[in-house]
Structure formats: structure tokens, C-alpha cells
Amino acid sequence: MPHAMPLDEVLMILALSSYAVGALVLVVYFFSREDWLRNFGATLAVAGCAAQFAQLAARYAETHVWPLLNLYGSLSLFAAMSVAIFIGFAFRYRLWFAGGFVLAIAAIFLAYGVTWNEGVMPAVPSLQSYWAKIHVPLVVSAYAAFLVSFVFSVLYLVKYYAERRYARRDVPSVAPSAPAALRDAPALAAAAQSGDAVATWFATLPSLAQLDILVYRAIAVGLPLLTLGVITGAAWAHEAWGAYWQWDPKETAALASWILYAAYMHLHTRNAWRGLRSSWWSVLGFVSIIFCYLGVNIWISGLHSYKV
Amino acid sequence: MARAQSLRDVTLRLNQDSLWQRFLRTFGNVPFGVSLLALWGLLTLIGVVVAQGQAPDAYFAGYPAPIARAILRMNFDDIYHSVWYLASIALVLVSMTTATFTKVIPRRLPPYRPVKVDAIPLHANLTVKGDPASVRERVEAFFVKRGFTVRRRDFEGSEWSFADRFNWARIGVLVNHLAILIIAAGTILYWARGFSGQTAILTGEAAQIPQTHDIIHLDAFSYAIQPIITKSGMVYQPIDYVSRVTVTRRDGVPTPMVVRVNHPIDLDGTLLYQASYGFGMRFALTHDGKSVPALTDRTMMEGEALQIPGTSRSVVYERFVPTIDRRTGMPSADPRITDPAVVLTVADAGSAIGSVLVPLHAGIDLGNGWRIVPVRDVVYSGFQYRYDPGVPLVAVGAGLLLVGLVISFYFLPARLFVRVDPGTGGFSTVGLAATTVKGYDIFETQFHELVSHLESEVP
Ligand code: HEM
Numbered sequence: 106m107p108h109a110m111p112l113d114e115v116l117m118i119l120a121l122s123s124y125a126v127g128a129l130v131l132v133v134y135f136f137s138r139e140d141w142l143r144n145f146g147a148t149l150a151v152a153g154c155a156a157q158f159a160q161l162a163a164r165y166a167e168t169h170v171w172p173l174l175n176l177y178g179s180l181s182l183f184a185a186m187s188v189a190i191f192i193g194f195a196f197r198y199r200l201w202f203a204g205g206f207v208l209a210i211a212a213i214f215l216a217y218g219v220t221w222n223e224g225v226m227p228a229v230p231s232l233q234s235y236w237a238k239i240h241v242p243l244v245v246s247a248y249a250a251f252l253v254s255f256v257f258s259v260l261y262l263v264k265y266y267a268e269r270r271y272a273r274r275d276v277p278s279v280a281p282s283a284p285a286a287l288r289d290a291p292a293l294a295a296a297a298q299s300g301d302a303v304a305t306w307f308a309t310l311p312s313l314a315q316l317d318i319l320v321y322r323a324i325a326v327g328l329p330l331l332t333l334g335v336i337t338g339a340a341w342a343h344e345a346w347g348a349y350w351q352w353d354p355k356e357t358a359a360l361a362s363w364i365l366y367a368a369y370m371h372l373h374t375r376n377a378w379r380g381l382r383s384s385w386w387s388v389l390g391f392v393s394i395i396f397c398y399l400g401v402n403i404w405i406s407g408l409h410s411y412k413v
Numbered sequence: 414m415a416r417a418q419s420l421r422d423v424t425l426r427l428n429q430d431s432l433w434q435r436f437l438r439t440f441g442n443v444p445f446g447v448s449l450l451a452l453w454g455l456l457t458l459i460g461v462v463v464a465q466g467q468a469p470d471a472y473f474a475g476y477p478a479p480i481a482r483a484i485l486r487m488n489f490d491d492i493y494h495s496v497w498y499l500a501s502i503a504l505v506l507v508s509m510t511t512a513t514f515t516k517v518i519p520r521r522l523p524p525y526r527p528v529k530v531d532a533i534p535l536h537a538n539l540t541v542k543g544d545p546a547s548v549r550e551r552v553e554a555f556f557v558k559r560g561f562t563v564r565r566r567d568f569e570g571s572e573w574s575f576a577d578r579f580n581w582a583r584i585g586v587l588v589n590h591l592a593i594l595i596i597a598a599g600t601i602l603y604w605a606r607g608f609s610g611q612t613a614i615l616t617g618e619a620a621q622i623p624q625t626h627d628i629i630h631l632d633a634f635s636y637a638i639q640p641i642i643t644k645s646g647m648v649y650q651p652i653d654y655v656s657r658v659t660v661t662r663r664d665g666v667p668t669p670m671v672v673r674v675n676h677p678i679d680l681d682g683t684l685l686y687q688a689s690y691g692f693g694m695r696f697a698l699t700h701d702g703k704s705v706p707a708l709t710d711r712t713m714m715e716g717e718a719l720q721i722p723g724t725s726r727s728v729v730y731e732r733f734v735p736t737i738d739r740r741t742g743m744p745s746a747d748p749r750i751t752d753p754a755v756v757l758t759v760a761d762a763g764s765a766i767g768s769v770l771v772p773l774h775a776g777i778d779l780g781n782g783w784r785i786v787p788v789r790d791v792v793y794s795g796f797q798y799r800y801d802p803g804v805p806l807v808a809v810g811a812g813l814l815l816v817g818l819v820i821s822f823y824f825l826p827a828r829l830f831v832r833v834d835p836g837t838g839g840f841s842t843v844g845l846a847a848t849t850v851k852g853y854d855i856f857e858t859q860f861h862e863l864v865s866h867l868e869s870e871v872p
Contacts, residue, residue, distance in 0.1 A: 224642070317854065318855050328818060332811075332815055332818055343804070344676075344677070346686065346688065347677060347798070348609065354461045361457040361461065365451075365454050374443060375444065393458075
């Protein structure tokens, strides 16, 4: 009798392939703006995300071990939450054009996570706590929200620098009939009116001001989640190790990221800093998140090392 | 003379004023505050990258000498307790408090006054059927239904309605900043009044917490280890550590208690945690075949050295090996005790001669007729204790921080200016403009949604 593939592996393959194909479809949509591509890509994103949550649930049901306490489970939740948070934004603000990038990054993280699948292991004693069960999803969801903010920041920067390049070519005059998406990009607006294909395409992205607000909104999801994540981590450390704060590299790296994003929130209250500089700051913030999430585990060992 | 004195007083006061003003301006300035936050973040990150609390040699081994020297001189080897770090936090707190009083508290939505609707970036003009009074009623009802507080004001014959949303939420920033101060207060309370420490107690022995004088006797320690086959081989996962202790407090009454990982016991506010475990070792030491009882009665802890009497030799009990891999003769990864041994390092005149793996009851000769034999392992339990009176404050601060963030990000104070004018043909014109405490762009989507709902609900 052939060996049946376990349900969680089937779901994982389904999720990975949905993300990979969805990423491709939505990247094509990013350039072509064909409605059917958007609908197809969105369906794949939703299907992949649902398959991922089902996979985590199936793994838990089968093993009775909370599936998020190793790098495999954690990266898997990171991919699922990134896509889930993006889906929320995409439905609310019609942002499917950016979905290809989010899905591609999610697929890469998920594929990397799969390489860390060590099979089923119970958690070490200090991880056998209900705090662990909520701390990890919160922190990972915060990372996911920051990933979404990172994608919006990059789009902001791409559009901003495109505007700068076009402005160098000729002195722009604000075209009164320019599309709203180009109202704060006069050089692109002028070029779009004279039929420039690239500039016309940029009109399909939200305005710079709106992209900046999207970055802010994604960080407004991430920062409270990270705060709650750090608080639940502290509560857990208080219970497991006797001190809510131990200056462990992982918690310290999370604190550094938290400080960076708190600084972002303040920068964003200033007109002069909003937009270009705050977007770069958000990129920097995400670099610090990746360092905190993976870098610390790879280069620095401590209480939070995922290795067993 | 008196005049000169008072002139000097006034000048002094003026200078002081300007110094105070300058302080307020600098510390209340947001980019300055952000620079301090960035400095705090940077120092925090340095502590992640540079391993903390190592011996000086470790830095010289890991970095080029000038960098290692700089790390040690700048106290970056213990950065979180360094003057830099504490000063950066103190400056952040001062800056935040200053900004709270100079910027956050005075901050308001613009006053109720007539505005040039078309000059505000978020504006819309609608034409609605009905006379101005009834249209105004319907528009106001629309906003009330959506949770806005509507006020009407008459400015010399021109009537305006103002629809406010979440005006109370301006307090969010205040709550955030207050929360940070409360967390800082909780931490300071621990520094001032709290204590913590650790102790390792061998089975059958006792230790005292110096600050509380409570005596902890370890009756028994047990642990469970589960071997698991993973894709990369066998892994031995500890699944539980439990210490059975008898605690004698000031009242002198011994009380049996159980300390488990994640389940500390509370000794009148001082919490005792299960932290680690390890193995002490009893050795038999003989000289020319005769035992030396004074040395045999003691249990040595890992890392402890024993000086051999009358010689320049010493033996260090490096570590306990629960099981030897008989195939290789090396320590095995299996932490269960099936074939135990110890690693001993022998030194002469302070320099190590070599390390050997010695099975229990086997022995090694140390020269000059001395021989050492590991005879019995004794498990010990590692405890951490901590009294932290700041915890409730930190917890309240953390809760407030979260509430403040949610208020700041999800309840945006916004004000709509509404003016209704008579139009033609039984219609009125409605001019709408909106502003928020965080500019216009952040409200753009909601504003357009509001306008389109208004258009369909108040046709
Ligand atoms: C260097 C110290 C700080 C200074 C000078 C400072 C100053 C300010 C000021 C002036 C505002 C109001 C900005 C505006 O609406 O125009 C503000 C907002 C805020 N502050 Fe601070 N603050 C500091 C530290 C912190 C810290 C450590 C936190 C912790 C999370 C924090 C949380 C917030 C939040 C959440 C807002 C609201 C931001 C928004 O709604 O976009 N602040 N801060």
C-alpha cells in the first residue's frame, strides 16, 4: 500500500504553491492591471493563507504540541500572518497590486522555514507555558505587519525616486487634470499627460502621500502587536526565569526595533520628515526586525535560540 | 548700590529665563527627542552585537586589540548598566516629559470658527434638495448617527456646524508618555528596594537567602528527559524539572513546598524559581593506598579545584558526564545517567597538564602516591530568587502603554466644518471640510467615504 502523505504536508505544499503562483500572477498584475489577474491572484493568496492556518491546526491536532515554538513553526506563522495582514489591507484600501511582493517574500520565508522542519518535539520545560502560546504569535504577527509596512515603504521610495528622475528631465508644471495618484508627483503627472508609458503606469499606484499613510497604518498594526509581544514575553520570563527583563540578545534586539518604530511614529508627526525620510526609517526598522528575528538566532546565542 | 543689586537680579533672572526657555525648546523638540531615541536604540543594539559580561580576555580573543580595549574602556561589555545607557534613558525621559508639557498638552484641534472650505485640502461641496435649515438638520443627524458630536455656532449671522470625532483621544499620547514614566518608576523601585540572586543546593543540603534569612532545604530533585528521533538525529529533550524543598522562614516552622519550572513559590513577596540543575561529585582520595577522609567527606561542584596536600598538583572537577559512549570512549549526548563519568583536569603549579575522562569508581594516579576516584554523583538544583516591588508598577505601565498606543493609532481626533447655504431651484449647497490632529492625508480615505455616504443618505 502506498504511504499516504500526512495532511499537514499536503496543506503545506498547497500553501507554498498558492503563494508561488499567486506571487507570479500578482506581479504580472502589478504591471498590466488586468482585473482577472487580480481576482486570480487574490484567490490564491486567500487560499494559501487558509491552507497555512489549516496546516498549523492540523499539526497541532495531530501532535498536541504547540506548533510555533521552533523556527519552522514560527516562520510558517510569519508567512501566514504577513499574507493575512496584507489581505486585510488589500481589501480595505484596494492594494492588490502590491500583493505579488508580499506573497513572494512570504513564500521565500515559508520555504526557508520548511528546511528547519525537525519533526515533532515537545517543548523544553521553560517553554511549556501558556504565555509562550500567545507571546510567539503576537511577536510574529508584529514582524508580519512590519513586512507589509516595508513593502509599502519600498513602493513609496520607488515612486519618489521615479518622480525625482522625471523632474530632472524637464521642469514640471502641475497638470490640473492629472490623476489624483500623481497630484504630489508633478513631473510624473506631466510626463503621463504627454503619453509616457512608465509615468502613466505610476498613476496606478496610490499617491505618495497615500503610500506614506499606508506605511504608517501598517506600523500602527505592528507597533502595538510588538509592544504586546514584548509585554507577554516579559510576563513569561517573569514566570519562567524569575526576572521580566534579562537583557537576553533576543529581547534586547526586539527592544531596539521597538525603539526604532517608536521613533518612526514621532518622525511621522513632522511634515518635514514625513514621506521620504520616514519611509527610509521604516526600511531600517524592517532590517532591524529581520536581524532580531533571524540574525540573532544565526549569529548570537541566548535564551531565545530556536535550536534544541 | 541697591539699584545695582536689583539690576543684577533682573539680569540674572532674564538669563535664567532664557536658559530655561532654551532648555524647554531643545528638550521639547521632537527631532531632538527622536535623536535621543535613536541613540538609545543604537546603544541597545551594541549590547546585542557585543557579547555582554565576558572576561576581558574573551574580547581580546574576539576583536582586534584596539576595538577590544575600546569595548572595555567604554564599558560596552556591560553596556546596559553603563553610564551611557542610563544617561540615554534619562535624557529620553526628560525630553519626553518636556515635550508632553510644551507640545502634547497644548495641542488642540483648530477652534470653532468659520473657514474657507475650498482652501482646506480635504473638502467637498454637495448640492442637497431642501431648504438650508432642513438640510442642516439632516446633515447633522447623519454625523450624529456616525458617532460625531455636533455643535452649532453662529458667527455674525453665518451659521456653522462642527462635527467632532474622538476628541477625547488626544489623551492617547499623554497616556503613552505617562506609561513610559511609570515603567521607569517601577524599574527604579527595583534598583532601590529589590534584590535578586541565585543559589545551587545539593540534595540533602540547605542554603539561606541572605536578605530574608529564609532557609531552603533541598529534599529531592527530579527531572525527566525524553529521547526523540528527529530528522537530524536523536535529541534528548528535558521535559520537566522539579525540586521538593522544605522552607523554614522567620517563624521557624518548616514547610514542604514544590518548585517547578514556570511555577515559582512565593515566600512573603520573594519569589523562588527553578532555574537549573547539575551534578556535584564525591571523590575518594588516597595516599599510598590509605584514604584521606577529610577530603572524602565533601561534595565538589563542577569547576571546583582540589589542591593535593604537600604537592604542587591540583585537580579540577570540570564536569559531569552522564553517559560515556563506549564505542568512542567519549562523552555521549545522552543526558540520562547510565554510564557516568567525570572530566578531570590535572594541573601542576597552576598550568594544566591534561584532561581525562574518568568513569565512576575508576581512578587516576596523580603522582607521589596520590590517587583520586570519583565515587558518587549528587544532583543539585539551581534556584533563582527575586524580590521586585516594582513589578506592579511596571505591569500597570505596560498596560497603559498598550492602551495609549491603541488610542493614538485607532482613534483619530477629527473635526468637520459644515456650512449650508441656500442654492437654486429648491436645493441647498453643503460645504464640508475636515481636519485632524495628524494632518489631512491620514483622513483622506475616511473623508471620501463619509462624503459618498452623505451623498447617498442625504440626497
Ligand atoms: C524622546 C522622547 C519623546 C519625545 C520628545 C516625545 C514627544 C512626542 C510628541 C511631541 C508627540 C506629539 C506629536 C504630535 O502629535 O505632533 C508624541 C506623540 C507620541 N508619542 Fe512621544 N515622545 C517621546 C517618547 C515616546 C516614547 C518612548 C513613546 C513610547 C511608545 C512615545 C509614544 C508616543 C505616541 C504613541 C505618540 C502618538 C504618535 C501618533 O499618534 O502618531 N513617545 N510624542
